[in-house]
Ligand code: SF4
C-alpha cells in the first residue's frame with residue numbers, strides 16, 4: 001500500500017470515476033439475482049431501480065454485473081415479469 | 094492608487110485595504126464585533142466597483158467558511174474574516190479547509206469567548222483553534238496587519254505551502270486604533286503577489302474528487318502528509334517574509350528579539366502586548382535590569398528550533414498568554430514553549446502569565462511586575478508556580 | 494514638543510468622541526508624526542459616558558494600553574464632568590479643554606487639577622453652524638489654539654477630507670470659530 005509521500009495530495013482522487021474499480025460485488029453475502037432471458041420483456045425497470053448500477057443495459061437485453069451487484073434483491077422485487085430470481089449463494093459453494 | 098502612501102487606518106481598515114489590493118475573487122463573511130469594519134469596508138469596495146469580487150453575505154460563519162471552501166476549491170482567491178463566537182461556529186469547517194489544503198486567508202480580530210458575554214479582546218478564539226491545521230500569524234499593530242495580510246495570500250497559495258492562513262490582530266486594541274500605515278502601491282502588491290495558480294481546481298475538463306472517505310488504511314498517511322507539509326511551510330514562510338522585507342524595506346521575522354543580547358530573563362509575547370512590553374523592557378534596562386523580549390509572530394507552525402535558539406542563553410522565560418487553557422498550565426503558548434525547550438541542556442525556567450483576559454487593559458506596569466518576578470526566579474533558580482494570572486483581582490493573581 | 498503627547502477625550506455616546514480622537518490623530522499624521530487614535534474599547538451606547546484617546550509622538554509608538562496620565566484632557570460634554578473623573582491622572586503641566594459656558598477660572602475652581610484650563614462654548618458654535626450639538630470638530634479648534642499640538646491648517650485639511658461639500662465647509666467654520674473663541 002502507498003506510503004504518506006505516495007498517496008495523492010490531500011487524499012484527492014485524481015482519476016475520475018475510479019469508484020468503478022471498487023469490487024462491491026464482494027459485499028454480496030447471501031443471495032444473488034439470476035436473470036431468465038426468456039421471461040425478460042426488456043422493460044428496464046430493474047435497470048432504473050438497481051441502487052448500484054449493477055444492471056447493465058445492452059442493445060436489446062439486460063445483464064447483471066456481479067462485480068458490483070450487492071445482492072439487495074430490489075431488481076427481483078421490482079421485476080413485473082418474475083424474470084429475476086434471488087438464489088442463495090450458499091447453494092453455489 | 095498610485096505610489097504607496099501613509100494612510101490613517103485602523104487595524105480592520107488596514108486588513109480590508111490590503112485585501113482589496115490582493116484582488117480576491119470571492120469574499121464570504123458574516124460581520125461580528127470587532128471584525129465588522131473589515132466586512133463593511135470590503136462590501137463598500139465591491140459596491141463601489143473598486144474591487145471586482147463576488148461578495149457573499151453568508152447567514153452564519155459556518156456558511157461563510159463553507160462558501161470559501163467551495164470557492165477556493167474552484168481555484169478562486171478567497172478571503173473571509175471573523176472573531177470569537179464566529180470562529181467557534183466555523184470550527185468544523187476549519188479542519189476541512191486545511192485538510193483540503195485550500196489557501197484561504199482569514200483575518201481574525203481576536204475577541205474573548207462567552208460566557209459571560211464579552212466583546213473585548215483576548216485570544217481564546219484563535220488559541221482554541223490552534224490544532225485546526227491553519228497557519229497562524231499574530232500582529233502587533235495596523236502596519237503589521239496590512240503587511241501580513243498581503244503576505245498571507247502569498248504564503249497560503251505558494252505550492253510549497255498550500256494551507257489556509259489566519260492573520261490575527263487584537264480586537265479593539267488594534268482593530269479599532271487608527272495609526273499611520275505605510276501602504277504599497279497596487280503595482281507593488283501585484284508584483285509581489287501574482288494571480289493564484291491552483292493545483293487541482295474543480296474543473297469538468299479535469300475532474301477530481303475532494304473530500305472522500307479516508308479509511309483507516311489511508312487516513313494516517315494522508316494526515317502525516319499534511320503534518321509534514323505544515324512543518325515544512327516554516328522555511329517557505331521565512332523565504333516569503335525575507336522577500337517582502339527586501340522588496341519593501343521591512344524587517345520582519347517569524348520571531349523577533351528585542352534587547353535579548355545579554356538578557357538573563359526574557360518576556361515572550363504575542364500580538365499587540367509586545368509593543369507595551371517593549372516599553373517595559375526599556376524601563377527595566379534603564380534601571381540596569383537584564384530583561385529582554387521575544388515576540389512570537391508565527392504560532393502555527395510553531396517555530397520550535399528558532400525558539401530554542403533564541404532562548405538558549407536566558408535563565409528564565411515568562412510567557413505572556415492572552416487566554417487561559419482551563420485546568421492546565423496557564424495558556425497554550427506557555428505549555429508549548431515549555432514543551433519546546435524541555436529537551437534542551439541547561440533549559441531555562443518557564444513560567445506562564447495569562448493576562449489581558451476579556452479586554453482587561455495590559456499596561457507597562459504589568460510587564461514590570463512580570464519582569465521583577467522573572468528576576469526573582471532567576472536568583473533562586475527555582476520555579477514555584479507554573480503560571481500566575483496577571484490583571485485579575487484576588488489571591489494568587491497579580492494586580493488589576 | 495514633549496516626546497509623546499497623550500490626549501484623553503471625554504464625552505457621551507453619539508457625540509463623535511471617537512471621531513474627535515481620530516481626526517486629531519490624522520492631523521498629526523499629516524505633519525509626519527506617529528499617531529494612535531482609539532476608543533476606550535466599549536460598546537457605544539447613545540448617551541453613555543465615552544472615552545477616546547490620541548497619542549502623538551515623533552518616534553514610533555509601541556505602548557497599546559489606554560491612557561492613564563494624559564497631557565491633555567478634552568471634555569466634549571459639560572455634563573460628563575459630573576459623571577466622570579475627567580481630571581484623573583491629568584499632568585500638572587497639562588491642559589484641560591472643556592466645552593462649557595463657564596469661564597476657565599470658574600470651571601477650574603470646582604476641579605482638582607493644576608493643569609491649565611481652557612474653555613469654549615462649543616455647543617453654541619455647533620448649534621449655530623452645524624444645526625446640531627456635534628462639538629467634536631469645533632473643540633479641536635480650541636485644542637489647537639491652547640496646545641499647538643498640531644497646526645490649525647492640518648485640522649482643517651483633515652476635516653475637509655473627512656466630510657464632503659457643505660458639511661465640510663460648515664465644520665471648518667466651526668473649527669475656526671472655536672479656535673478664535675477659546676477662553677485661555
Ligand atoms: S425488470 Fe424484469 S423484465 Fe424488466 S428488464 Fe428487468 S429483468 Fe427484464
Ligand code: SF4
Pocket residue numbers: 032033049050051052053054055064065068069070071072073074075076
Ligand atoms: S440485487 Fe440489488 S444490486 Fe444486485 S442487481 Fe439486483 S438491484 Fe442491483
